[in-house]
Amino acid sequence: MRTLDDIALLSPLRYKNTTLKVVLVFTGLLAGLFSSSPILPFFIAACMITATLVLGRIPVGMYLKLFLSVAGFAVVSAFILAFFANGSGGDVLWSVDLFGWVISITTGSANLAVLVFARSVNGLACLFFLSMTTPMLELFSYFKRFSFLDIFMELVMLIYRYIFVFLAVLLNIQSAQSMRFGYKDFRTSIHSIGLLVGSLFVQTLEQGDRLYLSMNARCYDGKLPYYNAKYKILFSDALVSILFIASVAAVYIYTRGIQFF
Amino acid sequence: MILETKNLEFHYPDGTKAIDDISITIPEGKKVSFVGKNGSGKSTLFLLLNGTLKPKKGNVIYGGKNVDYSSSGLRDLRKKVGIVFQNSDDQLFAPTVYQDIAFGPLNLGYSKDEIDRVVNQMLDHFGLHHIKDKPPHHLSGGQKKRVAIAGVLAMDPEVIILDEPLSNLDPVGADEILDILNELNDLGKTIIISTHDVDLAYKWSDYVYLLSDSRLVDEGIPEDVFSVDEQVRNSALKSPFILDVYRELEKRWLATGNKQPKDIPELVQSLNSIDLMRVNIAPEVAVGECVNLGVLFGDFTKEGLYEAVNSRVLFKNDDGTAVVELKRRVLKPGAIYVYDMDSFDKDEFDKIVSEYDINFIGAMGKKSKDIAESQGINVVCNSGVIDKSILNAITGSRCLILTSSGMVSHTAKRVREYIQNSGIRLIFSPIGKSAAELDSRNENSAELEIEQENELETKQES
Numbered sequence: 001m002r003t004l005d006d007i008a009l010l011s012p013l014r015y016k017n018t019t020l021k022v023v024l025v026f027t028g029l030l031a032g033l034f035s036s037s038p039i040l041p042f043f044i045a046a047c048m049i050t051a052t053l054v055l056g057r058i059p060v061g062m063y064l065k066l067f068l069s070v071a072g073f074a075v076v077s078a079f080i081l082a083f084f085a086n087g088s089g090g091d092v093l094w095s096v097d098l099f100g101w102v103i104s105i106t107t108g109s110a111n112l113a114v115l116v117f118a119r120s121v122n123g124l125a126c127l128f129f130l131s132m133t134t135p136m137l138e139l140f141s142y143f144k145r146f147s148f149l150d151i152f153m154e155l156v157m158l159i160y161r162y163i164f165v166f167l168a169v170l171l172n173i174q175s176a177q178s179m180r181f182g183y184k185d186f187r188t189s190i191h192s193i194g195l196l197v198g199s200l201f202v203q204t205l206e207q208g209d210r211l212y213l214s215m216n217a218r219c220y221d222g223k224l225p226y227y228n229a230k231y232k233i234l235f236s237d238a239l240v241s242i243l244f245i246a247s248v249a250a251v252y253i254y255t256r257g258i259q260f261f
Numbered sequence: 262m263i264l265e266t267k268n269l270e271f272h273y274p275d276g277t278k279a280i281d282d283i284s285i286t287i288p289e290g291k292k293v294s295f296v297g298k299n300g301s302g303k304s305t306l307f308l309l310l311n312g313t314l315k316p317k318k319g320n321v322i323y324g325g326k327n328v329d330y331s332s333s334g335l336r337d338l339r340k341k342v343g344i345v346f347q348n349s350d351d352q353l354f355a356p357t358v359y360q361d362i363a364f365g366p367l368n369l370g371y372s373k374d375e376i377d378r379v380v381n382q383m384l385d386h387f388g389l390h391h392i393k394d395k396p397p398h399h400l401s402g403g404q405k406k407r408v409a410i411a412g413v414l415a416m417d418p419e420v421i422i423l424d425e426p427l428s429n430l431d432p433v434g435a436d437e438i439l440d441i442l443n444e445l446n447d448l449g450k451t452i453i454i455s456t457h458d459v460d461l462a463y464k465w466s467d468y469v470y471l472l473s474d475s476r477l478v479d480e481g482i483p484e485d486v487f488s489v490d491e492q493v494r495n496s497a498l499k500s501p502f503i504l505d506v507y508r509e510l511e512k513r514w515l516a517t518g519n520k521q522p523k524d525i526p527e528l529v530q531s532l533n534s535i536d537l538m539r540v541n542i543a544p545e546v547a548v549g550e551c552v553n554l555g556v557l558f559g560d561f562t563k564e565g566l567y568e569a570v571n572s573r574v575l576f577k578n579d580d581g582t583a584v585v586e587l588k589r590r591v592l593k594p595g596a597i598y599v600y601d602m603d604s605f606d607k608d609e610f611d612k613i614v615s616e617y618d619i620n621f622i623g624a625m626g627k628k629s630k631d632i633a634e635s636q637g638i639n640v641v642c643n644s645g646v647i648d649k650s651i652l653n654a655i656t657g658s659r660c661l662i663l664t665s666s667g668m669v670s671h672t673a674k675r676v677r678e679y680i681q682n683s684g685i686r687l688i689f690s691p692i693g694k695s696a697a698e699l700d701s702r703n704e705n706s707a708e709l710e711i712e713q714e715n716e717l718e719t720k721q722e723s
Contacts, residue, residue, distance in 0.1 A: 009395070157355065158354060161353075161356050161397065164396070214351050216339070217313060217339060218368065218413065220368055221369075224360070225359075225367045225376070
């Protein structure tokens with residue numbers, strides 16, 4: 001099973017400077033949020049998706065699956081906004097009479113709906129770019145630089161590591177159960193899930209014991225080493241980033257106020 | 262003695278005895294195995310050895326001193342005695358390989374640069390550089406095990422304890438880990454492993470402790486420990502496969518040796534060099550009697566083209582066949598002659614070829630090859646001449662090796678060595694004008710053959 005983290009670990013963009021990635025993503029997010037025209041958010045989203053798929057070498061099918069499942073919510077909310085946000089005025093574009101109740105789409109509500117949809121897609125694309133090219137490991141070293149509490153960091157690192165250990169255990173138990181018809185109907189499923197959770201809980205306790213044992217066996221003195229990921233910003237990285245920011249600014253200026261309806 | 266225990270005893274909180282009166286002494290720089298079935302107390306003993314558990318009775322002694330169970334004492338002990346756990350996931354808790362190897366050195370208070378140096382050294386040594394930034398769940402079983410060992414070795418311990426180091430590994434991965442262990446042992450580390458794989462313990466260890474039901478059953482070098490069948494069986498183990506095979510061969514007189522073989526080459530060496538064959542015999546022939554097998558030829562011969570063979574029955578099978586020991590006499594033995602091409606003389610050469618009935622000519626060295634070519638001599642063999650001549654002579658050919666004077670003695674040495682080591686009867690002599698001084702030494706080889714024969718006869722009598 002491949003998790004999002006596995007995908008990020010294998011992406012070549014993993015080895016790019018994390019700060020640069022964060023700065024780019026925040027630029028994209030904020031610019032999209034402050035834009036009055038839907039064109040800019042769409043433009044940034046297109047840039048981010050291209051970067052994720054082409055530079056980040058994320059499998060297209062996988063990306064689409066994730067993207068569409070989330071974008072569905074944006075579509076629904078934009079649809080509802082188009083009908084119900086007609087307080088913003090404008091001409092009536094389309095209306096329907098439902099048993100004496102008139103619902104209509106006005107230019108104002110349509111524009112608002114498109115803008116909201118554009119911003120959501122932009123937000124999605126930006127955050128997908130960050131999460132699919134930056135594994136937790138880089139984030140740890142990033143958090144460390146902002147001097148998060150040591151105890152917090154250590155817990156996060158141990159939890160991160162053992163999520164995958166227990167994920168494997170969970171999958172094993174689950175397949176062992178379903179092999180013996182543990183999920184054949186609702187009742188047995190509930191029962192099996194109960195057993196699974198219970199057994200996982202016991203195993204986490206035991207694993208905790210063994211972990212403490214093995215840490216002590218290596219002279220544990222309250223210190224965990226940190227991952228120090230320092231990736232230099234290459235000239236090409238800087239060039240691409242500046243190009244991106246410049247074009248965002250240009251699009252922002254030239255598309256100000258442009259609406260679809 | 263680097264590590265000792267005296268009358269060690271340990272109970273688990275629920276009262277079950279996990280270790281019962283165990284006294285061991287582990288010498289420095291040895292490979293030691295603890296062998297026992299699952300639950301025989303191996304893992305608990307290991308946790309006692311590095312101070313993780315405290316014994317209820319008895320002592321653990323490291324380097325001649327009782328273990329000090331204060332926190333600084335334990336720290337010193339654990340730096341010296343490293344443990345690699347059976348399940349690598351118990352041990353690899355850091356998010357990346359690099360961090361995991363750095364864990365020990367960091368907690369020992371090394372400086373940042375020093376940690377970096379040690380970790381990189383480990384990564385180099387174990388070939389892990391390409392995966393240093395990977396999380397452990399992206400590694401194979403063998404890689405995880407290597408990281409686990411590297412993490413312990415990074416603290417530079419004197420004793421490394423490994424609990425079931427080869428469990429869950431594929432054969433190649435297991436071999437890699439074994440190589441690492443042998444290498445570490447060569448570097449002077451004392452290696453202790455636990456295993457229920459008797460074959461591994463038998464061939465790998467210098468010293469073996471046999472554990473059963475929390476008690477020490479036996480200890481000693483593997484040949485001794487595993488030779489007591491009953492004890493091995495009582496510990497719910499089986500005897501090593503290679504030892505089983507050897508015993509069966511020995512029962513049938515097919516193998517003898519002063520010591521039990523540890524691996525396949527040793528087993529092969531212990532196979533009797535006496536010449537054995539399985540033949541059909543008449544039912545009234547008893548073990549020990551002689552049977553004339555007549556003349557053998559072709560694939561059945563060993564030394565010449567035709568051999569007259571007598572045999573003695575060693576072992577009778579139920580199906581009317583028997584294993585017999587052969588006594589061969591070559592009817593026309595093969596021969597190797599060496600001719601010095603520096604004093605080449607056409608007439609003499611032709612005379613030799615016809616007189617000695619030469620049917621295989623090989624040339625060694627550029628110079629003799631050139632002479633042979635210019636004189637129109639039919640050279641059959643140009644490379645690996647000595648070996649090919651020996652092979653041909655074994656099958657009854659009469660071979661002539663053409664070589665320059667400097668090479669004559671070398672050739673003579675090689676062929677004589679072969680005769681001496683193999684005990685196979687070959688005629689060998691330098692011929693031609695310059696052969697006189699070498700001829701005198703030729704007597705030795707003849708004597709050797711006689712000795713060889715005597716040895717065979719004494720074997721038969723016993």
